[in-house]
Amino acid sequence: MIKVLVVDDEEPIRRLLKKELARKGFDVEAAPDGKSALNLQKENSYDVILLDIVMPGIDGISLMKKIKADPASPVIIVLTGRATIETAVVAMKNGAFDYLTKPYKLDELAIIINRAYEYGKISIKSQLLQQELVRKELPLEFICKSxxxxxxxxxxxxxxxxxxxxxxxxxxxxxxxxxxxxxxxxxxxxxxxxxxxxxxxxxxxxxxxxxxxxxxxxxxxxxxxxxxxxxxxxxxxxxxxxxxxxxxxxxxxxxxxxxxxxxxxxxxxxxxxxxxxxxxxxxxxxxxxxxxxxxxxxxxxxxxxxxxxxPPLRERKEDIAVLSRHFLKKYSQKLSKPITDLNPEVLELLNEYQWPGNVRELENVIERAVILCDSEKIGTEDLSIPVVFSLKEKSLHPSLEEMEKNYILRVLRENNGNQSKASQVLGIDRKTLYLKLKKYGIDESARR
Ligand SMILES: Nc1ncnc2c1ncn2[C@@H]1O[C@H](COP(=O)(O)OP(=O)(O)OP(=O)(O)O)[C@@H](O)[C@H]1O
Ligand SMILES: [Mg+2]
Incomplete structure (x- = not known):
């Protein structure tokens, strides 16, 4: 609900505005003079102030200057019975949002209050835009194969x-x-x-x-x-x-x-x-x-x-190939290089690696590979990552699981990815083979 403070020295006007604006759905309070207005303003957060100009004590313009000293102040609309061009100019110069004369038209006033409220929001936002806290809209490309x-x-x-x-x-x-x-x-x-x-x-x-x-x-x-x-x-x-x-x-x-x-x-x-x-x-x-x-x-x-x-990337290896191709496309376009794909050995290496830096690391690796690559396809020589290193080291002393995985891969490829043939050669049933393929994250494309 938009909170409005009416400041006017005439009691009937305050009463009328309170009643009419409440009926229009505003949350309205009223103050008879500048001093009580300032006190109320300290304790409440109004969105809009409706301000009379000629009042005993602090006049409207001086009150407005006081309120405006606070950059988080409400938006001010001047409402006065003794309208002259000069007061209008002074009011606007001192940062009034708009200027209305009594007798006002209720509908018009309601519209102006709503606009003033929107304006208040925008000016907060523009403060923030300068601080660059506002997120720029990114083109959303959420890759999810796993x-x-x-x-x-x-x-x-x-x-x-x-x-x-x-x-x-x-x-x-x-x-x-x-x-x-x-x-x-x-x-x-x-x-x-x-x-x-x-x-x-x-x-x-x-x-x-x-x-x-x-x-x-x-x-x-x-x-x-x-x-x-x-x-x-x-x-x-x-x-x-x-x-x-x-x-x-x-x-x-x-x-x-x-x-x-x-x-x-x-x-x-x-x-x-x-x-x-x-x-x-x-x-x-x-x-x-x-x-x-x-x-x-x-x-x-x-x-x-x-x-x-x-989950970390190493626990959803199905995403590695799709993400790699996604980043390959992104960076080959960005760098205007005619690179179409990744060599199968590259994908194998990427699948092996544990990716402690997850997708961000994969993205960096592919970006560097695109920069280094001189042919149509990314090759292992383009991968400047610990993958190659760790794999070389590993290949000297592969673990039992790796031996098993590599052997399964080899048999599958020799049989064009045919799982029943492969399971016969391996001497295990199809279900066991299926579970092992899942365990090692060997997906369709790697099997042929
Ligand atoms: N599923 C995905 N599809 C496409 N791009 C992705 C995907 N996941 C991550 N990325 C990309 O990887 C990079 C890192 O992602 P992001 O910054 O969202 O990670 P984060 O979890 O917030 O990292 P940090 O913990 O370091 O803040 C970004 O460039 C992001 O676009
Ligand atoms: Mg983050």
Whole structure:
């Protein structure tokens, strides 16, 4: 509900405006003079102020200057009975949003209040755009061949349109940010930008004021009132990355915020309220942190309404080939190189590797390979990764499992991927072969 403060010295006008604007769906309060208006303004967060110009005590223009000194001030509409061009000009110069004369038309006034409210939101947003906290829309390419990722994608389609908080877990480089983006993209809130805050990049002091904002004078360097990103994300989506790094004191405040949408700016008394959908992510094991007293258990449960745990790449090898080809296409286009594919040995190597850096590492490896490659297909010589090294080392002393895997692969290839023939040669039944293929992540393309 849009909160409006009417400031007018005439009691009948205040009464009429309160009644009529309430009927139009606004939440209206009124003050008879500048002094009480300033007091009310300190304790409440109004969206719009309707201001009379000629009043005893502090006049409208001086009051407006006082209010406007706070950059987080409400939008001001001047409403006066003694309209002259000069006062209109003075009012606009001092930052009034619009100017109306009494007697006003109620419908027109309602429209202007709504516009003023929208304007207020936009000006907060533009402050933020300058800070580059707003996420640019990425072209979404979410590759999911493996069962695990397909299940995640199905879940995303289901939960994206709801307002439930989502908690994303996964090792570094598994695609947490991409998933947060995907959820936002398919949500009803995608008309507003996804606002992101990385909890690991700011000091403990800064992060609270970044998140909830601060009042002017809250600390020595707080020269101006600052909006927190929760205000900027109002009606939209907030992505808190690396949530494990959030200081304990702030965890309590975040919990309260998640429960009620309410918060206070640093150094402020007013309770503010917004409507934000929360997506949080971490690459750490929060259960461990909870045991160690570093993370609040109640916050964990509040965030974890919907959990998305992305398995590491080594546990979903079916994705490796598709992702590699996806990145190959991306970088050969970007670098204008006519590279069409990867050699089968390359794919085999990529399948072998454990990918501690997950998809991000794979992407880097393919990008470098595209840069180095001089032919139509990426070859093993283009892979400047520990894969080659570790494989050479390994091939001197392969483990029993690797011997088994390689032998199965060889027999399968000798039999053109025919599983019954291969199982006969191997002396095992088809079901055992199937289980082994699954265990070693040997997919269709590798078998021929
Ligand atoms: N399933 C996927 N399909 C396409 N690209 C992916 C996929 N998963 C990850 N990527 C790409 O891999 C890179 C790393 O992903 P992202 O930044 O989302 O990982 P992260 O889990 O947030 O990593 P970190 O823990 O280091 O913050 C990005 O370029 C992303 O686009
Ligand atoms: Mg990330």
């Amino acid at each position: 069962r695990q990722l397909q299940d995640i994608f199905t879940l995303i389609e289901k939960i994206a349109p709801t307002d439930s908080p989502v908690f994303i877990q996964g090792e570094s480089g598994t695609g947490k940010e991409l998933i947060a983006n995907t959820i936002w993209h398919y949500s009803k809130r995608s008309t507003l930008p996804l606002i992101a805050l990385n909890c690991a990049t700011l000091s403990e002091n800064l992060i609270e004021s970044e998140m909830f904002g601060h009042e002017k004078g809250a600390f020595t360097s707080a020269y101006q009132t600052k909006h927190g990103i929760v205000e900027v994300a109002d009606k939209g989506t907030l992505f808190l990355d690396e949530i494990s790094e959030l200081p304990l004191g702030l965890q309590a405040k975040l919990l309260r915020f998640l429960d009620s949408g309410e918060f206070r700016r640093v150094g402020g008394n007013k309770i503010l309220k917004v409507d934000v959908r929360m997506i949080a992510a971490t690459n750490r094991d929060l259960k461990d942190l909870i045991k160690g007293g570093k993370f609040r258990e109640d916050l964990y449960y509040r965030l974890n309404v919907i959990n998305i745990t992305i």
